[in-house]
Amino acid sequence: MRSVFNLAIEEKILPQTENPFIGVEVNENKNKKKTLTKKQLTTLYLTMGQFEERERRTGDNHRARCALYPTWYWLTVLDTLRYTGMRQNQLLHIRLGDIDLDERRIILCSEGSKNHYEHQVPVVKWLYPRLEILLERAQAAGAKSSDPLFCVNYFTAKTDRGNETDQLQTIKSFFRRLSKECGFDVGPHRFRHTLATELMKAPDRNLQMVRGLLGHRSITTTMEYIDINLDIAGRALERELMLYIDVEPERGEMLIG
Known part of the structure; x- marks a missing residue:
């Protein structure tokens, strides 16, 4: 419409000199980010714990039959996604040399990033021991610094x-089996959405920090993770409405008629 009005004004078809559609934007339809609740996270780790115990009892003989084995490895995958917010593709592009445990950081290369920019994420204390074990075991298996971690x-x-295709298939198989065992959808991106949403809930949230952690080029993208707490919003709304509403509503009545 903006272009049509511009043409009509230029050709003197319309009498006005200003385009009423300048500055008007159509908002994109954005679905609510899919996150994992605390209860779901608890269920998820309890499920992995059950399979970890089962794996200890049966030994290595049954590993090829279950996509959740070896459990220690997949728990490292889960914790890495949970505590860094990185994307699945970034995870698969991490090389052994990208992990710096002395500086407690992970380099996420541009090849694995959605916006093709390299950035770094911190290694928090809950993730450190798992990455340390993964590095040691990968090196013991013959992996070099330039090999995928x-x-x-x-x-x-x-x-x-x-084979990147094979690695992608194994991680898909893992999350498909984990979702089946948990009874709800679990996917790599849900950890990213969960971390971002929780960080943006914090009263002292730092937009630039969250933006940098997630690797967003635009702060607008980071702002999409701000969600309204309906309980808090409801109490605030009632406080404001009481300033100009004289009568307390009866039980079951609408606040405003």
Whole structure:
């Protein structure tokens, strides 16, 4: 419409000299971010704990039959996604040399990033021991600094270690099986949405910090994770409405007629 009005004004078809559509934008339809609740996270880790115990009892013989084995490896994947907010593609592009445990940071290369920019994320204390073990075991399996870190084939009977398609398929199989066992959808991006949403709920939230952690180029994208707490919003609304409403509503009545 803006272009049509511009043409009509230029051709003197319309009498006005200003386009009424200047500055008007159509908002994109944005679905609510899919996150994991605290209860779901608890269920998820309890489920992995059950399979971890089962794996200890049965030994290595049954690993090839279950997409959740080896559990220690997949728990490292879960914790990495949960505590960094990185994307699945970024996870699969991490090389051993991208992990700096001395400086407690992970380099996320541009090849794995959605916006093709390299950035870094911190290694928090809950993630540190798992990454330390993963690095040690990957190196013991013969992985070099330039090899992918998150490659389950280091720890299974499979020998194909450099096939990105195969690694993508294994992580898809893992989350498909985990979702089935938990009874709700679990996916890599839900951890990213959950971390971002929780950080944006904090009273002292730092937009630039969250933006940098998630690797967003625009602060607008980060702002999408701000969600309204309906309980808090409802109490605030009632406080404001009481300033000009004289009568307390009866139980079951509408606040405003």
